[in-house]
Amino acid sequence: MIEVKKLTKKFGSHTAVDGISFTVNDGEILGFLGPNGAGKTTTMNMMTGFISSTEGEVKINGFDILSDPINAKRQLGYLPDVPPLYGDLTVEENLKFVCDLKGVKKSDRKEMLEEICRIVHIEDVYKRLFKNLSKGYRQRVGLAQALVGFPDVIILDEPTSGLDPSQIIDMRNVIKSLGKKHTVIISSHILSEVSAVCDRVIIINQGKIVASDTTDGLAGRADNHVQQVSFRGSLEKALSSLNQWSAIKDISIVDEKENSVYTINVSGEQGTDIREIIFASFAQAEIPVLMLKPASDSLEDAFINVVNGAYDEVITDSEEKNEEVEEVEIIEESVEVLSEDEEVDE
Structure with a gap:
């Protein structure tokens, strides 16, 4: 589980991320949407500990990313927009180096790397230099390094950027398969990709969350006239x-x-x-x-409406609304009990 509370990042007088809060449940694939410059990558970097936040907190399976970074980072794998691997090393050498960084036992590495290569389909380039790979294979190897150690949480920043249609479909299928065993967050501005693989969508604009709903729920807000x-x-x-x-x-x-x-x-x-x-x-x-x-495209319409401020309030999903109703009911019951007690005391 990922918990983000009042996360804020300021660069001088500019506020890139402005007090956002959300939770990602175990086994959920979350799409993190927004136009360019909305604060998506800054949020990803704070969530993974690449940069510190100005305010707020991020917890990965209960471990704070700033106060307990070692335990928190053990819980997650991260693929930034550019895979963080060495061009002059082979795929095998890169992945073994990541194993060293993550402290994976040598006795477990062979079997684990074989399974990761099978998941992301890179067996045929395992011995090749990373710099000689196509864009599609580089993204796959980048995803493979994020999977080293089989962390519970996988965070992907624009995983299909620069891929051709065939490569996009391959990456989409891999991400879907990851959702069966991992919690996945995908940062993107490509609506079709988010719609194809994500259970829920959060839309951020100008550093603030402006919508949080399922893909169907968000698309359903678009007009069918x-x-x-x-x-x-x-x-x-x-x-x-x-x-x-x-x-x-x-x-x-x-x-x-x-x-x-x-x-x-x-x-x-x-x-x-x-x-x-x-x-x-x-x-x-x-x-x-x-x-x-x-x-x-109804999802595209909803995205444009949300980003352009067509809705007066932040869109939240029905579950959150139900929880708010339950909380109100509990508060009302508590007030009634207190009122009865006061009458008895009198």
Whole structure:
């Protein structure tokens, strides 16, 4: 478990991170999102002990990263945006050096490194110089060094930066597999990657947390009033069926393919979810729907809205809200008990 409380970092008069607090539970994959310059990397560096905080605390499995750094750092592995490895050493030599730094017993190293190489798929480059590897393999080896000692917590800063689509998919699959045995934090500004692998998302902007929710919960806050539909059949019949509904305000043709396959954008009133209306219309017209989705990436919309301050309050997930309700109920019960006691005393 990771506990971050009122974490702050100031560089002179500039506040890079401004009193953020959050918790990451065991076995959770957390996405740490934000635009460039939001304070993501600074937060990662404080959480891993690379730099000290101005205020606040970070605890890794109960160990404070500043007051008990040795025990805290034993609990975590870190892959910064540039893998911290030596170009003139082979992959094997780099990983064995990390074993020395982490104090891994020599009797355990061979079996452990074989398993790590299998997890991140670097067996075929194990004897090669690190500087001769492609960007994708360098990231994998960087992830391998973070896994040395099999720490409970893995922190990854932009792990897919600079990778091609195939390499991104490979890295995504590795991260998913890590989530089965480790607590993982991924810092990124690539929404598709976070959406694909993370259980929960925290969005930071200008050094402050502006949202904390599941990916589905955050995406669900985006408006569903514009939907894109692909179907096979009569365009005229489809348009006629949709136009029966007063909630439908606009329809535009996006694409037309062979075999009478059309893609259209259907717009409703702002704040209205028109998906049920669309399905009902096409069912009534007996036209098969091939695809229905928001006209734009809903998670992307939510991210933009949050960063641009479209919401008046910080978005928090439903679990936190439920805990707040329970706390209020407990307080109210305590007040009632105290009031009864006072009446008895009188």
